[in-house]
Amino acid sequence: MKAGHESNRALGWIGVGKMGNPMATRLMEAGHGMVICDPIPENRSSLVARGAVVADTVGNLASQCDTIFMTIPNDDALGAIIFNSSGADNGFMAQIRPGTVVIEMSTVSPQLSEKIAHELARREVGYLRCPVSGSTALASSGQLTALASGDLPSWEQSGALLDVIASRKFYLGSGEEARYMKLVLNTLVGATSSILGEALVLGAKGGLGPAQMMDVIAESAVASPLIKYKKDMMSKMDFAPAFSMTQMAKDFMLITDAGRANHVPMVVANTILQQYITASNVGYADQDFFALFGWMREGSGLNNPD
Numbered sequence: 001m002k003a004g005h006e007s008n009r010a011l012g013w014i015g016v017g018k019m020g021n022p023m024a025t026r027l028m029e030a031g032h033g034m035v036i037c038d039p040i041p042e043n044r045s046s047l048v049a050r051g052a053v054v055a056d057t058v059g060n061l062a063s064q065c066d067t068i069f070m071t072i073p074n075d076d077a078l079g080a081i082i083f084n085s086s087g088a089d090n091g092f093m094a095q096i097r098p099g100t101v102v103i104e105m106s107t108v109s110p111q112l113s114e115k116i117a118h119e120l121a122r123r124e125v126g127y128l129r130c131p132v133s134g135s136t137a138l139a140s141s142g143q144l145t146a147l148a149s150g151d152l153p154s155w156e157q158s159g160a161l162l163d164v165i166a167s168r169k170f171y172l173g174s175g176e177e178a179r180y181m182k183l184v185l186n187t188l189v190g191a192t193s194s195i196l197g198e199a200l201v202l203g204a205k206g207g208l209g210p211a212q213m214m215d216v217i218a219e220s221a222v223a224s225p226l227i228k229y230k231k232d233m234m235s236k237m238d239f240a241p242a243f244s245m246t247q248m249a250k251d252f253m254l255i256t257d258a259g260r261a262n263h264v265p266m267v268v269a270n271t272i273l274q275q276y277i278t279a280s281n282v283g284y285a286d287q288d289f290f291a292l293f294g295w296m297r298e299g300s301g302l303n304n305p306d
Contacts, residue, residue: 010035011161012065014058014081015106016043019132020071022139023105023165028052030164037061059095066099067161072106074250082116098124101154103161105130107186109254110179111261117150117175126154131182132166135229135242143167147185149178183258186251187269190289192226193248194272197293200234201300210293211235230290239284239291248289249276 010033013024017038024047028034034052037060038044044054055061058081062068072078081092096102102125104116113129120127127150134144146166148155155171162169172178196217203213214235218228233239252273259266279285279295287294297303 010053010065012036012055012061012068013071014038014061014068015071015073015077016047017071017073018136019105019139020069021046022136023071023132023144024052024069025050025140026142026164027161032161035061035064057090058092059090062092062100063095063097066097067101067103067158068096070102070104070106072104072108074106075108075112075254078104078106078108078116079112082119093119093123096120096123096125099126101126101128101157103128103130103154103158105132107131107182107251107254108179110176110183110258113176113179126151126157128154128158129176129178130158130162131178133182133185137242139165146170147172147178147181149173149175149181180258183251183255186248187255189226190248190252190255190276191268191272192224193290193292194275196227196234197290197296200293201296201302204297204302205300210237233288233290234293237294239287239294241286241288243289244286245276245280245289245291246285249273249280252276 011027012035013020014037016024016036017040021043024034024036028047028050034047035055036044036047036052037055037058044052048054055064070078070081072081102120104113104127117127128148129150130146130148132144132146138144142165144166145168146162147170149172151174159169172181200210200213204210214231217223218231252269256266256270256273259269275292276289279292282295284291284295
């Protein structure tokens, strides 16, 4: 790959939804110009109000920017950007320039990511796999954790930009290590909702209320930043989504698929995936993934408290 060329061109951001918007906002607040591409006007509006320029296609964006961030919802959407437009004269791959750095920050499969790496390398484009860990609130405050892997020059070139977004950064290797690390973390995050829900249902059967139990758990040996972050949600059983049941089911599909591809028998993860799918199918799809507790209460014959 050629070294990134010096330019005053704006940064590009493809996909400015729940996570992409606050990260792009922080970079704009730090003085960076921004070209954005997102099909949903509501996602774009706050950035446009700050001066962002809207590109009508991903190819148009690629032609204008030396560093391009992506926060894309799933494999299908990311694959469409990279591969479905690769043969078009005005597509992303046709317009991107050698020396550009692509920083892809989504939770996607290592298999797709590896294919993208080969496609970008053929065009002498830098590729940093850089999924982030943290909530939308942490994205707004610049306190995310960035998990990066890919070519070292892209990592070094992008460090100052990532410092605006993340308070912790880890460079994990030259390949798909960051993709696997994100799946490792999401396995533990998703499993926390499952086991905490089961434990709280057991306590409820013994006469304990959610708030009582969460007060104790949050001060116990099993407390974690995640449990403390979700304490009020669980106590009040108000499952307004920070990260939905459907989204976590998607991530657990990636997790279990990666397990199968690598001959890892993920017995517990496969069971938890079925919990997320079942809860989604019976009305919990758009609630926070910690609403597994509500679904488990219902299945155990408990009325959800008002």
